[in-house]
Amino acid sequence: MSSVTKLKESNTEQDYRSNSLWRLTLRRIWRQRSAKVGGSLLGILILIAIFAPLIAPYDPEEVLIGKEDVRKRQSPCIHLLGCPEDQPQHLMGIDGNVRDEFSRVLYGAQYSLLIGFTTVGFAIIVGTILGLISGYYSGWSDNLIMRSMDVLLAFPSLLLAIAIVSVLGPGLQNALLAIAIVSIPVYARVVRASVLQVKEQDFVSASRALGASDRRIMFVRILPNAVPPLVVQGTLGIATAILSAAALSFLGLGAQPPTPEWGTMLGSERNQVFTAPHLVFYPGLAIMFTVLAFNLLGDGLRDALDPRLSQVRE
């Protein structure tokens, strides 16, 4: 009986502790105005991406010739704003291939978020491994890895990404790989800095004295210390990755038509900016909002997770 009570007690204590740590962090993040705005924007975007098939009035690749009385690159028709009721409603107009622009913009959210998360995910994994090795073992491996990172950082990142895509060939996958490669150095540096900060501390030495393997020390003892800066850098990195991917698609090196990717949509209608500005305006606006959401969230996370900075900013 007593052992059962003890077990229960320790359970609740553990629950309470893990709960409070998470809650404390979340509360600290939520207190940041920019995190609140960024997080809400991102929430809306994620909902749009998930429910795009339900919200979008048309299929993003459906050509409306013969189905509706619409013209190529027709301006938006919004019933609330005085567009005649007998005409079909197209909130963002019709694109150059007679498709509903609004539906395409909605579906674009899926691509943008996918691009952001996969590239940064890949870059974080590779960067973390390189940073861990470099910081933990020091010596020649550190020199080799960090100097290679310096070389990658010496190129303006978009130019390097363009060059890599030209080697791999245009296409969404290759563009993602290029952007991921270009973003690795930042994460390697962040992780390496955290490793150097803690690797001489007592809890690491204690772990080593207990006979823990290098791999266990690196991943279980040291790596958790690098998580907060990685989360901040990663969130801001997603913003940059989305912008770069859109730029590559705009130049014709990323996603290819008819993919409803915002950069591609913008790129294919760029010469029509004087005759059909709405086809350039809306995809760009969508890119801006998405990037803004991640930037604001990243700023808020930084202020919340780095107490030194938050003192300054509050």
Add this chain to the structure above:
Amino acid sequence: MLQYTIRRIFLSIPVLFGILLVTFVIARSIPGDPCRAILGEKATVEICERFSRDHGLDKPIPIQFAIYMGNILSGDFGESIRFSRPVTTILLERLPLTLELGLIAIFLATLIGIPLGVLSAVRHNSAVDVVTMVGANTGVSMPVYWLGLMLAYLFALVLKDTPFWLPPSGRLTAGLVAIPFYEVWGTGITPESTIYPIVEFFANMYILNSLITFDWVVLSDSVKHMILPALALCTIPLAIIARMTRSSMLEVLRQDYVRTARAKGVVERTVIRKHAFRNALLPIVTIIGLQFGTLFAGAVLTESIFGLAGVGRMLFEAITARDFPIVQGFTVVIAIGYVIANLVVDLSYPFIDPRVKLD
């Protein structure tokens, strides 16, 4: 100082070597045969063999790299496959425009960004601060090419027939010619002269050229053509500079010596300018130095939108046309420029803050 400079330059050598290696590898890995890309699909095997021999493409890769390194060290970037002209000549033709555009953009970004940042730090949490920071966050989130297209639409079409109209593309209105300053001054310099590439380089900066030759018509026309691209290009650096200035100023304004200065009764303006701003300057200068990379990447997009024949657009075209020598030469020059910009920033620290010792 001199010792530090020399050591820094030596330390840059491995990075520069890495840059050369990466550029070489990338340029050689671009799929497709340059011969077929340049001479067309119908080029015969014999013609392609001769083409490879002429351009040194038949030698083993390591030897090609050694030759390439040797040439670069002697300032020779080779000959463009597409144009059959020296890469250096093409670079000297294209660089002035990009340089002019980039300098105007960074100048605008600094000139507007720093005061905005200072103002929002001083009036922390006021309406000015909130508006500036919302603006700065929006600014860093905007795709450069989108902003460029929207500006072109607004100023070239919506504001047509108003005094605010601005041209959406090109460097000069058709019919206008920027006469090089060395011709106006009657220096007698001809394309055969040794200093011709240098004077031509400066003459190709139309704003500078028309300024020193007092050609007001060309000056106002080239400035008008430059406003929109420079505006588009400066937005991101401007936002970054404003944000960095604000956070750096906020940190300094909490220091004891600022409070002491205020307690002594020093005028607020002097406190801000002399006590706070000078101490906040280091991170701001660092971030300005880092913007050169953003500017070059932005130049690729901006130049292609505004129909400007600069380095960025040339590089992009060269990549799609598999013109190796241009890709290599231009990338190396851009990367070296980036390394130099950061070196200059490092070396400027002791001038900004005498407490910084370089050793």
